[in-house]
Amino acid sequence: MPNHQRTVILPEWPELKSSSDEWGRQFIQCDNCDMWYHYGCVGVEMGDARLDPDAAFICPLCCVEPAKRQTLRNRTESCSRPGCVESAEAQDGLYFVERLVGRKAVGQAGYLWLAKWEGYPMIQATWIPEGNIVGCAENLFKQFESDAIQEGVDMDDDIVLLSVAVAAGWGE
Numbered sequence: 001m002p003n004h005q006r007t008v009i010l011p012e013w014p015e016l017k018s019s020s021d022e023w024g025r026q027f028i029q030c031d032n033c034d035m036w037y038h039y040g041c042v043g044v045e046m047g048d049a050r051l052d053p054d055a056a057f058i059c060p061l062c063c064v065e066p067a068k069r070q071t072l073r074n075r076t077e078s079c080s081r082p083g084c085v086e087s088a089e090a091q092d093g094l095y096f097v098e099r100l101v102g103r104k105a106v107g108q109a110g111y112l113w114l115a116k117w118e119g120y121p122m123i124q125a126t127w128i129p130e131g132n133i134v135g136c137a138e139n140l141f142k143q144f145e146s147d148a149i150q151e152g153v154d155m156d157d158d159i160v161l162l163s164v165a166v167a168a169g170w171g172e
Contacts, residue, residue, distance in 0.1 A: 013060050014043030016083055022134050026096055027079070027118070030059035035080035042081065051139065097133060100144040101125060101165040105158045113144075114165055122168035 024040030028050070037059060044050060050057045059080070078084070095117050102114025104127060112127040133140060144162070145155065153160055161171050 012063075013041075013081065016041065016081075016085065023136070026136065028057050030062055031056040032058050032062040035059060035061075036078075037081050038079045038084065041079050041084050046136070051136065053143065097140060099147075100133075100140050102127075102159070102161045102170060103144065104160075113140075114161070114170060116164070122164060125165065125168070125170070 023046065024038060026039050027036045028039060028042065028044055029036050039045070042057075042059060044057075049055055096119075097115045098118040099116050100113045101116050101122070102125075104112045104114070106112050106129075110130045112129060113133060114125050115128050115133070116122055116125045130137075147162055148155055148160055151163055153162065165171065
């Protein structure tokens with residue numbers, strides 16, 4: 001009788017650390033299985049090429065054995081990394097900006113930004129001060145400017161809204 005041994009390849013996870021900063025607690029979604037992970041749990045750091053809008057992020061599990069694609073209805077609101085040290089309770093009170101969809105000049109002080117919150121509909125977007133946007137703020141600002149230019153929006157106006165914000169009634 002032949003001896004059939006299976007080789008088991010385990011995923012390579014980066015060292016598990018407590019995400020004491022807001023950057024490490026932000027989420028990234030695997031482009032293959034749709035599961036969510038903290039930046040800190042999968043080793044995403046500032047300037048990481050995987051954060052580029054045109055780049056794909058593939059989680060360590062899918063790098064070993066591609067998983068079947070999940071639906072967003074089945075996703076959990078917590079990190080999918082086994083042994084993640086951040087509990088769901090620790091996430092209470094933290095909200096993540098999915099994208100910026102508007103900008104409003106506030107005197108000489110700067111801008112208020114219309115934030116579309118991750119996991120919430122566009123109608124629940126809110127105006128927030130520039131200083132309240134932490135983590136990958138520069139990427140959000142650059143993406144907003146790029147989107148506005150692509151839509152042909154006049155960036156010199158006091159209030160600049162992307163079409164998705166106008167469609168949700170923010171231009172009224």
